[in-house]
Amino acid sequence: MDFIAETIADLSPSLTLSITSQAKQMREDGIDVCGLAAGEPDFDTPQHIKNAAIDALQDGETKYTAVAGLKALRMGLAKKLKEENQINYEPDEIVVNCGAKHSCFNAIMACCDAGDEVIIPSPYWTSYPEMVNAVGAKPVFAETKQENNWKITAEEFDNAMTGSTKMIIINSPNNPTGAVYTREELAAIGEVAASEDILILSDEIYEKLVYGESKHVSMASISDEIRRLTITINGFSKAYSMTGWRLGYTAAIKEIADAIDTIQSHSTSNPTTFAQFGAIAALTSDQSEIDDMVEEYNIRRQYVLGRLNTIANISTIEPEGAFYFLINIEKTGIKSVNFSEKLLSRMQVATIPGVAFGNDQTIRISYATSLPIIKEGLDRLEEFCRAH
Helix, strand or coil: CCCCCHHHHCCCCCHHHHHHHHHHHHHHCCCCCEECCCCCCCCCCCHHHHHHHHHHHHCCCCCCCCCCCCHHHHHHHHHHHHHHHCCCCCHHHEEEECCHHHHHHHHHHHHCCCCCEEEEEECCCCHHHHHHHHCCCEEEEEECCHHHCCCCCHHHHHHHCCCCEEEEEEECCCCCCCCCCCHHHHHHHHHHHHHHCCEEEEECCCCCCECCCCCCCCHHHCCHHHHHHEEEEEECCCCCCCHHHCCEEEECCHHHHHHHHHHHHCCCCCCCHHHHHHHHHHHHCCCHHHHHHHHHHHHHHHHHHHHHCCCCCCEECCCCECCEEEEECHHHCCCHHHHHHHHHHHHCEECEEHHHHCCCCEEEEECCCCHHHHHHHHHHHHHHHHCC
8 A cells, every 4th residue: 555645755855954964963073065055044043033933932922823923013014014015915915834835735735736847947946845745736837048147038928828827926036046036027927927817926035035126026916907916925033034944925806815815824823923923023123234245144145156257167147146156067077966965975065956946057055154164165175176
């Protein structure tokens, strides 16, 4: 007898978490590993946010909340979305989840049936296809081009659609590429979606991590029609360095929000109560620590870009957001898993093979680590590439 459901048996574990765990184990064994793999800020959660959660615990805020989260938090999120993103959502259109990953999963589960197709621009964040597979729907990959900064065009979206298309996933700023979509690009994609009533899952978890002249634009802010079709995904992990707090949220029309609320009522019940008080503090307090963090990331970003542009046999685009570089390794003649494994075993540098993101000719590195580690890691990468 097969005990595991077919939809789950075919899922692959997260390769990004696997590589990170392997690198951590090597460090515990006393090996000097340069970790350029983790998609996690290296800054601590700001103290005032931690204090708010501590105070909540001391005040006995340890019981269930509403399934969708504290009303005060949802009101704060509605205010944030209106003022920062120019989207009008009512608090009852917002559901707080256990991390933005959970938000994405809930949204896909709420809207997609077996046989529905979900268009996923490739390269993609590694969990999107498995989330689609888990609900019995079908991921459809739309290949993007490096010369277009790895961004899907409205034409490519239109070409990927069939009569079974239910949703497209847009992630801007993007993991793993660092690409940021312009308002014009989003509007063109939204126009195609609106023409066929296709839902848009807009993952905006890296919205505050943008650099230079780039600006983050929320898909749902483009027009009322596109807002109706859009499920906005966001959270606290990246902007406030709160990855372990597991707090994300969805914002969508009431019909979709209610479905997500129902799913959550049967799975997690509600997000962790005292963590939500930390989130309220994050939203309502001074945001200057984010500015400081972005400034530090930008220094690292510029350093990495300068170094990568001098290394033989690889190429990259300049990332405009998030904290990643997607590196094209095609000229080395080595596929991504083999490349990352050799780089880790021979040079003790942890990276993520691009096959995890749907492109076997690339690897991803993160600059969410200290400049000395980045410098040493790039020195070793340069030595490795010189030999290949």
